[in-house]
Each structure stands twice: as C-alpha cells, then as structure tokens.
Amino acid sequence: MDEGISGTQTKKRTEFNRMIRMCKKKKIDLIITKSISRFSRNTVDCLQYIRQLKELGIGVIFEKENINTLTMTSEFMIALYGSFAQAESESISKNILWGKEKAYREGKVNFQYKHLLGYKKGADGKPEIVPDEAETVKLIYKLFLDGYSMKGIKNVLESKKLLTSMGNKIWNESFIRSILKNEKYVGDALLQKTYTLDCITHKVVKITANARCIL
Incomplete structure (x- = not known):
C-alpha cells in the first residue's frame, strides 16, 4: 500500500502504521507478506515490530523465507534476512550517490x-x-x-x-x-550543499563551504 517507500523507516509508511494500529486493536489476527524486505528494510525496526506483534499473539508469515514468527524458536533467521534487506537498500543508496557524483564530474546540474x-x-x-x-x-x-x-x-x-x-x-x-x-x-553551480547521512535515518546534513564543488 505504501508505494514508492523504501521501507528503511516507518515514519512515512502510513499504511504500515495503520496496520500496526489495527493489530493493537485486535482487528488483525495474522499478517502474511511476500518477504522480510516487504515488511521492513531496517533490521532494528523489523525485530521490534515482530516482538510487539508476538506479544499481542499476532504472527507474521514471510512466504519467501518460509518463516512464521509464532512458531519460530529463534530470531536469528529474521535478523539475518533483515540485515540482507537493509544491506540491499544501502547498496542502492550508494549506487545512486555514485551516479550523482559521476554527473557532477561531467558538469551535469x-x-x-x-x-x-x-x-x-x-x-x-x-x-x-x-x-x-x-x-x-x-x-x-x-x-x-x-x-x-x-x-x-x-x-x-x-x-x-x-x-x-x-x-x-x-x-x-x-x-x-x-x-x-x-x-x-x-x-x-554550487553542488552538494547538503547530503543524506545514510539511507536508514535519511538525515540531511549541510556541508561547509570549503568542502563544496563549484563548476
């Protein structure tokens, strides 16, 4: 439902948050999702919500990984697959950054x-x-x-x-x-006036003048 959202943060995932609220109101008994990467690309958030849902007696079934959180005995596999999903987002983020830097060197603004x-x-x-x-x-x-x-x-x-x-x-x-x-x-053209610290927090940081590049 949250189209175009990376899944690294839940703050802007309005439909995901609505689902969690419905779970807390006991309006959902079971969550079925294609894979862990669809549930969350942030390992900490992934484990946190799975624990919350488990305490409510609500399981999450990840079809691709063949995991049911109500029957699993360890969180190790969740953490493992979750870290893979997070690493994928980090890799995509680095590729985008590389593309931007290459465009800067070619004078594209x-x-x-x-x-x-x-x-x-x-x-x-x-x-x-x-x-x-x-x-x-x-x-x-x-x-x-x-x-x-x-x-x-x-x-x-x-x-x-x-x-x-x-x-x-x-x-x-x-x-x-x-x-x-x-x-x-x-x-x-004064480039990179700001940059995103990382793909998880999405925190934007201003760059000092002597660290910028003028074309």
Whole structure:
C-alpha cells in the first residue's frame, strides 16, 4: 500500500502504521507478506515490530523465507534476512550517490526551475532565460546594490506588481535573500550543499563551504 517507500523507516509508511494500529486493536489476527524486505528494510525496526506483534499473539508469515514468527524458536533467521534487506537498500543508496557524483564530474546540474526566477528549461534541456523574469532579477540586484533592505526590495516589487517564480504577487523576504545568494545568477553551480547521512535515518546534513564543488 505504501508505494514508492523504501521501507528503511516507518515514519512515512502510513499504511504500515495503520496496520500496526489495527493489530493493537485486535482487528488483525495474522499478517502474511511476500518477504522480510516487504515488511521492513531496517533490521532494528523489523525485530521490534515482530516482538510487539508476538506479544499481542499476532504472527507474521514471510512466504519467501518460509518463516512464521509464532512458531519460530529463534530470531536469528529474521535478523539475518533483515540485515540482507537493509544491506540491499544501502547498496542502492550508494549506487545512486555514485551516479550523482559521476554527473557532477561531467558538469551535469539539476535545476529546480519551479523556484528559479528568470530561467526555464530550454528545448535542449539547458537553462533558458525568461526575459520578463530576468528583468525582475536584475531589479532585485540593483535595489540591493543601492542599499535597499529586504523589506524595502519587497515593497518595491509588490508596488510594481511583479510576480514571484510561483506566480504570487506577495513577496517573501527570505525568497528575495535566496535570489541574492543564488550562485547560478553569476554562472556558477554550487553542488552538494547538503547530503543524506545514510539511507536508514535519511538525515540531511549541510556541508561547509570549503568542502563544496563549484563548476
């Protein structure tokens, strides 16, 4: 039910969590799943939920591994297969990271055009200048160089009824500041501003400026 979810965390697995709640309310007697990797790709979570369900008298049958948690005498096989499932996720994560690093070395940059005022994706796949929006960007820089504060720039933009990248008439000071700090407007691409610590916690960490790469 949780399509597109890696299974390394239960936080965003809404249907999985709903199933666990139903188990606690005694509305489910038995869980049948294709394999341990479908149940969880996090060894700790896998064992934790299996123990909780076992205490409730609810078994989990893993068809591929031929395991019934109510009749098993040891958690060793669960931990073993669970670690395999987790290792698979870690391997996929490393492959994705390798692909991104290779793209960086080749000068390939992803642009968030939805939030990038002044540019759109061109027919050749490269950034293309949007003339009207470009004039707004130039005005923002000019006002800043003239000594205007973020609030002052915001007031000017709104008085001229200029639109944001999302088509809004109301400007946010933090958005104006992000435009002024965006290196893409001077032709640079600052990559890996953040990275995911690991595929289990999905914690995003900011990278210090001297560790980044500019193309």
